[in-house]
Amino acid sequence: MLKIEGLNVFYGTIHALHDINFEVNEGEIVTLIGANGAGKTTTLHSISGLIEPKTGSISFMGSPITGVAANKIVKMGLCQVPEGRRIFANLSVLENLEMGAYTRNDKHNLKDDYEVVFTRFPRLKERIKQIAGTLSGGEQQMLAMGRALMSRPKLLLLDEPSMGLAPLLVKEIFSIIQDINKAGTTVLLVEQNANMALSIATRAYVLETGHIVLSGDAKELAASEEVRKAYLGG
């Protein structure tokens, strides 16, 4: 579904991603784990069209999307929940969801999709008129996810959804990610919380200073000595 080949990204002279190759197949949850500054966000931004890679190719559902405008990529069915949520704090909860549905032309289906989001995140429904900036951190994460779901993505990119959340809430968010996946959305999950990420993923890639150093079945990686030492605290 998503295929990345020979991706090199620079920030000025800083070489942030070195020859990245990976793919995500339909129906999977694939996780990309790595420490601070490894290049996870850079990878997701390259896929979403916010950063132009120097070389390499990215294709989504068979069509190349390198150099395609970010808004067109969303329309093709690829949406990102960015790091730090980045909800529109000055807009209401409902307006945020409307922005998620910005690319949709099928008005008649929208109503159902709001219902789907509200069933998944009942707390958002209670706060529909509230200004998004006044939501709690957990609610903001739910809004960021709900907003992305409103675009009806075939592939959902999630950048550190557990960031800054209490353990109980992290559990809740991860189980929602699994539900979203079961409902038919493919997921590419970026995390520093490798334990949690590996527990729900099908496959995983490990990113270290811009290189993919390990990849494989999530369960096997979780069991491997190398990963346990580096990312799982023993």
Place this chain on the structure above:
Amino acid sequence: MNFMQEFGQQMVNGIALGSVYALIALGYTMVYGIVKLINFAHGDILMVGAFAGFFVLTANGQDPSKISNPLMLVLAFIIAMAVSALFGVIIEKTCYKPLRKAPKINLLITAIGVSIVLENGARVIPWIGPNPKQFPVLKDIPIIDGISQMIKAQTGVFISPVQILSFIIAILLMLMLFYIVNFTKTGKAMRAASYDMGAAQLMGINVDNIISVTFAIGAALAAAAGILFALNYPQVEPYMGIMPGLKAFVAAVLGGIGSIPGAMLGGFIMGIAETLTKGFISSKLADAVAFGILIIILVIKPSGILGKNTREKV
């Protein structure tokens, strides 16, 4: 005339002038909100609009000294707003868009350059030229004259036909803006993109289009203000946009740059401050007071009355 009447009269003058400043200030604040640019060419867009209106109102077959057909006036507003909007969008696409990733100072210098080009371009165009041209005066439009006379008879305060028109146009346009920004999909996207342009892109919002719409709306409001300004004077000339542009800029900063209600409030405050100074102190001091206000806000509360103390996002 007693003091209260005199005061009331100056307040009316101030609010009328302020509604024009508010219309201009909205363009500064909306553009700043989305691209973080103080568009120093904004006052010149007002001039472009005023000339567009001038050409409509003095076109063949009309009395060039006065406007007595309300339909022509409406047409003048519509055409002027469309012409300015087009200018605004073309300037944005050709001059500012290529610099979107460049340091902000480059953008600012470009805006000053655009301003110089518009002013001097107007001076050399044969139909415009450097000399002021008499703008037709608003006369013999029964509804407006009637309102003016009625108010005079009731309260003793004189509100001129141009002032009445200024209120009506300003309030109408502000209501339309309020509707667009709060209730349309494009308006919501404008607010979203001005809060976080990257996140807006990630939601599939075509921010280039949204920026163009913002420039178009700001320019159209400036054009309306340009006609109102020209009706008041009544003349048009290539440099006519500079002073109202600067004062509206102060108004936008006073209200809190980036804030739409702030620009409206700032516009009214500037208008009232100016006419009260003229009426009760000295008309020579009016401009000094305007820029004195700028210095005072920059010292006391740089974020303005309704501005948020947001940190600059990089």
